[in-house]
Amino acid sequence: MKKYYLSFLCVLFTTLIFAQETPKPNYRLASRFSPDNIAKMVHSTSVRPNWLQNGNRFWYQYKTASEGSKYFLVDADMKTKTPLFDNVKMAKWLSEITKDPYEAKHLPRFDFTFTKDEKAIRFRVNSTEEVDSKEEEGKKKSDKKEKETPKKEKKVFHLEYKLAGNGLTIIDNEKVAEEKWKKWANIAPDSSIVLFSKHNNLFWMDKVNFKKVIKNEKDSTIAENQWTKDGLEDFSYGGSYFGKTDKEKIKEKDDRKSVGGYWTHDSKKFVTTRTDSRKIQDLWVIHATKTGRPELETYKYHMAGEQEFYKNEMAVFDIASKTKMEIKLDSTKQQSIDIYRFPRKKSLRSDEHNPSLLLSKNNKIYFNTVSRDRKRLDVHVADIETCEVKTIIKEYSNTYIESRGKSIVLFNNEQEILFWAENDGWGHFYLYDSNGKLKNQVTNGPFHVDSFEGIDEKSRTLYFSANGIPINEDPYFLHLYKINLNGSGLAPLNPGDFNSAIEMADSNQYFVSNFSRVNTIPKSELRDANGKLVMKLEEADLSQLFEAGYKFPEPFIVKADDGITDIYGVMYKPYDFDSIKKYPLIEYVYPGPQTEAVNKSFSQGMDKTDRLAQVGFVVITLGNRGGHPDRSKWYHTFGYGNLRDYGLADKKYVAEQLADKHAFIDIEKVGIFGHSGGGFMSTAAMLVYPDFFKVAISSAGNHDNTVYNSWWSETHHGIKEEADDKGNIKYKYLIDKNQTLAQNLKGKILLATGDVDNNVHPAGTIRMVSAFIKANKRFDFMLFPGSRHGFTEREYFFWMNADYFSKHFLGVENTDVDMIEMNRDKPLKN
16 A cells, blocks of 8 residues: 555655646737737837928828827927827718718828828828719720619729818819739839830830820720830740739730839939849749649749859940840840849939939949859949940959849949949948049948948948947847948937947938837837937837737847857747746757848737747757858858858757756757758758757748749859860859658658749758658648748648747647637637
């Protein structure tokens, strides 16, 4: 009896310990923070300024739980912030005019346009009243004797409100006309001519005929003129069919399509590039869920290591003479071309007519060429009259050159150029003269210049955003700075221990700063060009989120696998966290190199982090060497030549360090998941460290980079150019593939892909599936019908993830046929 009693106590004690250590899946808590529910609890978190053209003024909309949507007008010069209108009065006026009830806290989101004098706003609202639909102009009346029932539509009110006025004026009851022409019309800056693509060629029409199009696109008297005749399929002047099925292409073959390009500021010439992809091989996806027969989608897709490459030409079209001249380019080189454009003013963003202009106002075309191996970037200038090309800046690297989002800045009557480069191992601005002679390095030091924000030519002051200047701050935090063009006078303009997103006025005299960390409430403020606070604008209302149980995540800093490099991450815990329990650790990953999946500011996008943690896990996001470009070039290019495995050691070592620091982390239960590059990485982690990572979910992964697009793979892994005795270039591309390690699988893995993913083709995942089958491995696979690279059934996939990690880490398998968490909030309908 005594032995039985002792045995009972041992079993009871063991049961209690297990109960303490293993959390139960809390689906109810996770469902509370679904995207739909978050949208009810969190409204505006940042100020998006809509700059006006007169003065340093802007308006913005901001929504809170207590007041609904409010609209404000800010005058930075006068240091005033006033309501654009009184919500109570606006609700009253709308109710009186439309005969529909409106309330101040529930006004619709208005799509405002300001009048030219910026003294009034105009907008449309629909009423519930049904009126007879207006017949399309030019449509023939019915010959039928019996009167047909007229088609009904909601009555529209086009309204005007004079700022500080006391009522609304009805302009008309016309609804916004269907403007199909916006999809294809490239209108000259002076509106004298319109260019478009048709049957692979460049077409044009004059202003008179374009006005007919606006009025009635089916008008048989519209005259359009063919300019070129050498356009061919896959070597056309505009007219992309990307994303269209073969059946849709046939249906749209006679439609007008858009043609991209750049106008001279005087509207006299148009410059465009044309890409010859005839020798690029086709790729296909099949739309199995379309109505009727499944449809084939055929598209050109250049894969890493393929010998053929896109060939580009650049042409100048003279509007008056209707002639074409070609810019003299080296057609023997495999390279890409990018024309620099004139920056659009922020105050003109809402203008309907906002054409793309050449960077230069002086009959010059500035552009760059990037070699196929991405190691060489040259900046050129072409004379628009002679088409002669001069190379003015050359950049070379033994790895790859970062150029995304980096334009040159032309100023001082086009006599000086600002150029961004990583020549000293960090991203910095360099000052050149117009002939390409280096004058001086403007920014200098162990930090990363992110982007150009503005320049005051009179004082020769550069405004730019940068990461990593404050020593004792997260190096990913972005701030605004100013510096003299001679490299002196570096000064922060919005300092603080936070990450910020800024937008300067066109005048460069003021800027709006939206700032937060992952563990602070987002705030917005207005500062002047010297960094002086003009006014506080907004603070986000997160009260409902906190009332629902939300808790901020916790940033952390640990070491990379080299024991030297700092790795920055964020830890997300269950909101019902119990420090006595042992929680599985799950890493949400994206390897880079163009970014890392680590939030630096407060985010409403919680599905892959906060929300998953509520099921019963500790979820972390973390960087890795070879990840983000916002640090040093060494850090960014660490994975060059080793694109599969470069980040895995850091992912493993970070988990081990966190487990050493926190007793609540179960280091025997480490999972990993990610999408796209993260799908590639999570599967690789399971196969390279099979005794450490136990469960993975890999979605849309580029497991085999020889069937992925050449830009990502060849850029970040590298491709070798080898010349034979005759000077002919051959390209060699060798990269490790996940499927070669399939035999290493020990844990549980779920692979998923969309069947019409035309970015990371399903072939990558299917080859991984095939490799596991051939290696006699048990695994799980999900195919999402009708999904592109970004899955359409994201909520469904979230609960698949929850089920999978719950089953293999918490020991609880959800076997219900219905996904109750998805169905609970959906009203049943007949």
